Amino acid sequence: MYSVALFVPRTFRGFCCFSVVSRNLCSRTLNGDDVENGFWRIEDFLNESWKSSNVEHNQEEKISTLYDSCSSAGNFSARKSFVDEVRSDASKILEILSQDGPGFDAKPLLSDLGVRVSGLLVREVLFGILKTVNYVNKNRCAKLGYKFFVWSGEQENYQHTPNVYHMMIKIFAETEEFKAMWRLVDEMTEKGYPATARTFNILICTCGGAGLARKVVERFIKSKTFNYRPFRHSFNAILHSLLTLNQYKLIEWVYQQMLVEGHSPDVVTYNIIMCAKFRLGKLDHFHRLLDEMGRSGFSPDFHTFNILLHVLGKGDKPLAALKLLNHMKEVGIDPSVLHFTTLIDGLSRAGNLDACQYFFDEMIKHGCVPDVVCYTVMITGYVVSGQLDKAQEIFAKMIEKGQLPNVFTYNSMIRGLCMVRKFDEAWLMLKEMESKGCNPNFLVYTTLVGYLRNAGRLSEAHEVIKHMVEKGQYTHLLSKIKRYRRC
Secondary structure (H helix, E strand, O other): OHHHHHHHHHHHHHHHHHHHHHHHHHOOOOOOOOOOOHHOOHHHOOHHHHHHOOOOOOHHHHHHHHHHHHOOOOOOHHHHHHHHHHHHHHHHHHHHOOOOOOOHHHHHHHHHHHOOOOOHHHHHHHHHHHHOOOOOOOOHHHHHHHHHHEEEHOOOOOOOOOOHHHHHHHHHHHHHHHHHHHHHHHHHOOOOOOOOOOHHHHHHHHHOOOHHHHHHHHHHHHHHOOOOOOOOOHHHHHHHHHHHHHHHHHHHHHHHHHHHHOOOOOOHHHHHHHHHHOOOOOOHHHHHHHHHHHHOOOOOOHHHHHHHHHHHHOOOOHHHHHOOOOOOOOOOOOHHHHHHHHHHHHHHOOOOOOHHHHHHHHHHOOOOOOOHHHHHHHHHHHOOOOOHHHHHHHHHHHOOOOOOOOOOHHHHHHHHEEEEEOHHHHHHHHHHHHOOOOOHHHHHHHHHHHHHHOOOOOOHHHHHHHHHHHHOOOOHHHHHHHOOOOO
C-alpha cells in the first residue's frame, strides 16, 4: 500500500492516467441493486471491506464470544468458574426482575442476592432483557432494564462502562423510549464518557426511521468529544459510521459540511465518498472524485482497488478488471482473496458466470485460498442462473477443501433446491446445517416456507414453521412468516 510520501511525480502521472482509463472502462450505467426474486446476495457482506477494518466491535451482542475468549486463556478453571458464576447470577437477577410489578419492589431482593456486580454481569442481564423485547412488552422491558441499570450503578466498587451505557441506550431505542434514550446519552457525556461510533450508530439507526437522522449528524458534527479512532477528525468518523449504515445521501451532505469547515479529504474520505456515489448511481461523480484523488496526491489503497474492481465487475468489464489486477501488482499491491471475491460478485451480478469461473481459477493459481465468502458468491451466482449442478459441485469442493459453509451458503443451496422443487433435499439440508452447529436465520426459514407454499405444499410449510418454533427460533416473527409469500 503506497503512502503519500512515496507518491513521486512518476507514480502520480501513472495514477492520473489509470483513473482516466478506469473511467472509460467502467460502465456508465449502474445495474439496479434489487435482488432477483428477493434473493440474498453477498454484496452487503463485501461492503464491510470498504468501510474499514477498525470497526468498534459490538461487544454487548457477543457475550458468548467474550466468554469463549476468557475460557481459552490461561487459568482455565478459574475463568470458567467466574463465567459460570456470572451466568448463574444473571439468571437469578432476571428471574427477580420478571416478577416486578405493582406492589413488588425488586431492588431489596436484588440486594439480598449478594452478587458481585461487574460490567460483564450487567451486560449479561441487560442483554437478556434486550432479547425479550417485542411490541407487546416493550414498555415493561424499558422499565425493568432501567431499574436494573440504576440499581447496579449504585453498588459499591462498580461503575458503568461505555459498553453498559450503549446496551441501555439500545434497550431504549428498541422500546422506542426516545426521550429516555437521549437523556441517557446526555448523562453519559456529562460523566466524561466519549461518544464513539457505537453511540452514533445506535442513534442513527433509531432516529433514521423517524426522519431525525440529519439532526443526529448535526449534533455529532458540533460535538467536540466525538473523535473515534483511527480517524484524524470527527468528519471521517461520522462518514465511516454512515457507510456502515448505508446512509449514502447523508454521506454526501456530511462531505459538503466537511469541505465548508475547511477539512481536506484523505484516502479514507475519498474511498467512502466514492462508495456512496457508486451506490447512488452517480458514476460521473464517482469518476470525478477518482480523478480529484489523483490530482490531490493520493495513491489508491487496498480499499480503493476493491471499489474499482466491484465497479468493473458490475459493469461486466472482465478484461478491464484483469488489467487492473495486473496494475495492482505493478504498484506493489498483491490482489487478495477479498479483491477477487469482490470482482467475482460484481461479474456474477452482471450474469457473466464464465468470467466468474475464470477469475476464481486465476485466484487459486496465484496462491489465494478461497474462503467461505468466495465460495458462497460462486454458489449464489450459479443458483441464480439456474445451474444447480454447478452450485452443488462448488459446494462439494468447498467442503472437500475444509471450508465450512455458513448460514448464507446453506440458504443459497436450499433456495437452489427449492427452485427445482427438490423440497425433500432442501428440508434435509436445513436439518444438516443444524446438526453441524450452523443455526438457520429467519431468511432460511422464509425461503423454504415460501417455496413450499407456492408449490401448494401447505402442510410441509407448516411443518417448517412448527420446527422453527420448537427450536425457539424467531417466535417473535411468527406472524410475519405466516404472511410471507415467495414472489
